[in-house]
Amino acid sequence: MNFGNIILIPKVGDASKIQQYGPICLLNVSFKTFTWQLIESSKWHIKSSGLRKRLSFLEEILWNGLWSCMRPSTSSIGKTSTGSFLRLTSKRLMTRCIGTFFSRSCEGFSATWCNWIKSFVQGGNVAVNVNGQNGSYFQTRKGLRQGDPLSPILFNIVADMLAIIINRAKSEGKVNGVIPHLVEDGFSILRYADDTVIFLDRNLEKARNMKVLLCVFEKLSGLKINFHKNEIFCFGQAKECENAYSELFGCRSGSFPFRYLGLLMHYRKLRNSDWRHIEERFEKRLIGWKGELLSNKCLLSKWLFKLANEDGIWQNLLRNKYLKSKPLGAGIKGPGVSHFWAGLMDVKQVFLSLGSFSIGDGTQVRFWEHTWCGNRPLKFLYPSLFNIVRKKGATVADVMSSTPLNVSFRRGLYRERLNACNELVGRVMSLKLRGGRDVFNWGLNKSGLFTEICQTKIPLKTKIFMWYVKRGVLLTKDNLARRNWSGHQGCCFCNSNESIQHLFFDCRLAKLIWRAVLFRVTFWLRHWAKLQRNKDQVQWLTQGAHNLEVAAFRIFNSFGWQSPARISFV
Template sequence: MGNACIRARLDRAVCSQSWIDTYPETLVKHFTDQGSDHRALLLADKPYVRTSRPLFRFDARWADNPEVRAMVNYVWQEDVQGTPMSRLWERLKRLRHLLYDWSRAGTTNSLRNIKTLQAEIDRVKLIHPVDWDMVRTLEAELSRQWEAEEVFWQQKSRVKWLKKGDQNSAYFHTVTRARRKKNFVAGLRNEEGEWVTEETGKASIATNFYQNLFTSETQVLNMIERVATLPIDNRVTPQMNAQLTVEVLAGEVRSTVFSMGSKQAPGSDGFTGKFFKAFWDIVGISVVEAVVSFFNSSRMLRIFNHTWLTLIPKVDSVETIRQLRPISLCQFVYKVITKIMAERLASMLPQIVSEGQNGFIRDRQIIDNILIGHELMHYLKIKRQGKKGYMALKVDMEKAYDRVEWPFLLAVLEKMGFSSVWRGWIHECLRSSSFSVLMNGSPSGYFTASRGLRQGDPFSPLLFVLCTEGFAALLRKAITEKKLEGVKVAPSAPRISHLFFADDSYLFLRGSLQECENLLVVLNEYEELSGQRVNLEKSAVCFSKNVSIPDQEFLATILGVGAVGVHDKYLGLPTLFARSKTATFRFFEEKLLERLQGWKQRTLSWAAKETLIKTIALALPLHVMSCFRLPLVLCRLLDKYVARFWWGAEEGIPKIRWVSWRNMCRSKHEGGMGFRRFEQFNQALLAKIGWRILNEPQSLIAHIYKGKYFPRGSFLTATARSRPFWGWQSILHGRQLLEKGLRWQVGNGQSVPLLQSNWIPKCQLDPPVYNPCILPEGGGSVVADVISEGGGRWDEEKLSQWFDPSTCKAIKAIPLPRWDVPDKLIWHFTAEGVFSVKSAYHLAVELDRRRGGWRSSVSWMDKPSWIRVWEAKIPPKLKVFLWQILNRALPTMEALIEKKVQVLPRCPVCWDAPETMEHLFLYCPVARALWDYSGLEYLGEGLPRHTFPLFLKRLLGLIHQPSVVMAVVAILWRIWRSRNWVVFEGKQFEIPALMR
């Protein structure tokens, strides 16, 4: 160690959830270590005091408020003059003032109303005799206010995956606090390196930076002539232009509005999509007129194109403005216009954009870039011989969207063949934009732009993709002129010079000084024309093994970049794979744990946990599992983490798992929760790649794999060959499942082997029974041998000789075409014959079940019964509660003793008998009193003891009576909650209070 300076984080500030709730804006500041070997900590409970007027935001709670509807009606009935756009803006402005003043009165403050109602309920209860009708009325209003509070915090939290209605206000509240704290910018360093903490100073730094960033620097005067020399194909046909510029009608505007998000952050006008959808019957005509007027006149009212730049930290502790990511908050009406344009263009991009770009293009996928990129990197890794060495350059463009020069983009569009009308609409959307910067929620500054695309505008990703066509053209030009070569992974594979996914770029070339210099010329020309600039710090290079180390270092110096590191990533995945695949994919284990172990998740209900697992946890590693096979040990570890999250843990020790994870991963109609096991889900996703290779042989990824792994054969007969890449091995693993689900759709029968079972629908997983002694010799029989001459019908005599009666019957049910049609491979497990990941997953589960022979934990429940449970008209949390009852997954004393937990067996409510499920819900005096008080038929009447399943069958028989089922399940829920109050909180209760 010697005199080396060793730095480690030793001092930390730790707080509880209650502290955060009390001091939500608390920040910890680190002082310098001058004069000490520690950096002193300062805990600031109010680091920022807002002095500006709160911004107007349309509150989602107002959508159902009759007073708000009356105000909207009033404003829209007023006479307003001007163009359609100016009339709409004036009405929105008037309504904004009315709503702002009305909201300041506090009548919509649901939290305040909740406290008032709770106090009133307590007051009424003190009056003897208690007016229970009044209490019920107050509690009904209290329930509405709680729902409004949940809506409010859900809107604030920006949580999209979790729906309201299941009492998750605490979670929404916690997420909102955490998001605010994470996005808060405590200070910034100015150009002189000084630390600025004043809000005006920070806002000035941000405004100046982005004003300079969005100001054009191009010196190219003959842009159109320069772009005209590039080999960009004129692929936009007159028919395409006609479709792009066809008249915009009211139906298209309305469908666009209702396809957009309701609760996304609004622009400077403050109105969300929720407002326009809730009051469409009033405001719809004005919106349609304003949108249509833009397309008719090619003129945008500038105020509608004013954008707020909100700054999202890229790192935990922000110090410089470059560590903030600008997201544009465009106004909803403007986004309707660009969304219409984006939807029209999106359908044509596959025919317009060259093959090397896969970002934001329909029917092109990110996994293609990942697999092709890693296949090329694997080729470099194993290439040790030959005179020609190769290299891969991972290029990162600095502020890619923000630096796009408009003249270059418009020139590229013209070269591609877009009409002047379409280009005019795009130019007007760009030209009329203006900006203010949101610093910690307060807008400041005003400036216009002369370059750049806004991240947050629905149209920007597509425009950027078109911009990269200029870069691709420059590379193609260099290849045509023999200045760049590209890389081929096999002699019969296509040569690859570049892979683009939006602003992520991979370039492939020879590892020589000449090609490096030629590439620099291309990059410099692209920068001069488009405004793009290579970020050398984030770019990296990798060489094949036959390029010497001195040459690698020299060429990397010429390019000004470093070598690809072990931790470098491409499209979210490691660029280089370690020998241990478990170590390679370990980062996803960490990501999943981070998502599941967050303290915010402790506030979720059971139903919300289910949603989190299905929409977030299982989707988190989706694009990894879509490309590569995860090691079995890692899959099981991920399963364990998700199961632990579901059942919970206390101080790191997992709680009891009342239902096995294997059973929980069954479909809901089979008694499970519909979760997915990572191993089977991974294989189903990989099978999809195989399906695409079979059905899209002209795609780039199919050409790559055919050229390397089966140049003279087919995908279904391909082998791993020597030193295959892990991606190909993963695809072969998926192929094993794919083959189980592929079935021949019989045409002329010439291509289908007779002795295979995958042409008889009823024998897909079970082989047919045939007579091997009578079948033709040689083993080369095909299905055509059992089709009558002339086609169109089966040869029943041969069928009866060669197959058993049941198989013959199944074969005769297969329809035959009347004309000569080739046989075709289809997917057996969907009605359309098209592969789906869902059906493939269920197939993988079925195959696993056949191997393991596992059964449901609730043998007396059939599929119709489970369907009735999940389709019952009750809240989601009560459905999960009912599922727990049916699976005996509630921790009663009897159940705890069965799990070897040392507890007293007696019922904690009455102490009269052991606490079994039957006793708790049917025979406990408190339960009987609740049933009697409810006025419902006692479903346990006449049932012998220990027959709780019979009671549940009676309950399920009432599913067609929603009100009865709701009341019965609510009583069961009340019994369970009251029992827990006694056990965990020592509370006592009264029967009338429980029934409320």
């Protein structure tokens, strides 16, 4: 099952020389399915084993999180005028990485997981395809083949050791980070895939130490750092040493604005014309009226949920830069803020109205304006009191810091207002501050966690394939005949007319596969009553049933659909 074919693909339109072709390895689709399962189990293993803080390639350091770090960082460095940063790129030569250094990088992972990785990496066979003919298969000794889904995650495990090396050097005073007033101990490294940004304080001697660290990491890991493709950006007083930095790292000097992950970056606020290249990309793919219907409120709400409940690099950076000690509800969209923060503030009120807070120390929850005591904010439950209160933005911690409640009104309380105040005091005094973080609970989900619709753990190509099936545009033989195809329209397995309905449901092979799936589902149902007595077994059973469902469709996709394709065209 672990095999692939190496072919040459042209890099240019009219390729006529061998140098204009590049090799690529086409892996077996069934093997890729097992690889995706290993990747999902790896992410779960990292989260459950406490390695999440050590590694930075999980969900907390995503594309948006990195960009939200980069924009405030460049802005703050530009204002303080005391730093510079270096952009690095490295080649993904996983053949060199799979070795002793990789084994040391995997310390903390289970022995079973390491053995799986070893079998996937060292147990494959490949053949070279020349002019449509495959040669004999030979076994690969080590390394990943191009197109292997494991390549990104293994590359990140190795490359993430650079952050650990730099942080240790920073703790010993060998290198310094930037913006220490926003990030504890200073901000030193930001990495996404093979694009790494190194932040340097204005100190040429410690920059030399950083160059030594990069060279040592290059020798230990086997990753090749493309110093000649790097760029150095200096700010203010650091520009006096820009030539020295450029000679030290063997790179050229960059200019602003520059692109980072496809978006323009500048320490000043970007102009509307700077976003034109992004608008043009969308205009090529979207009709104008469709663009007006697009909304990223769901995406921004996800980042607000992470900002309210989690700790991380970009969360701490945004809190220290824009909130200081204020709660999230007190954040504003003032002049000079980043576009990312402005977008968060645009959807903040709607986001907070769709959930409630579980009180910890009460410092992040507004007493009147947030939902924390009941199903609605207190300003709606007691509007007569809210209209005359002096501090409408007071936090729960401020109000409950003394007895009686630390609340003052602009007018005296009589009759209905006095009764409402007594009711409010009785309602609030029954609650106690537990201490710890205030947690925001998403109101549209019973678990209280922010979730997205259609968040299925299925590869993108499988989702597209399912969409083709639903739309009825899959290139089965009946659809090909409508496009003036003159081949035989019979099914490869039973000689009946091939269609989507027949291939997936009516064919004898499809019925056999569905019967196998039904047998497994029946097995789970028979043992459900017995296993549900144990909570651990129920959790294991639920996860197993979900994995079985996804695996069944993947197997049907790879075997049921691709088998007739192989028989027809191979």
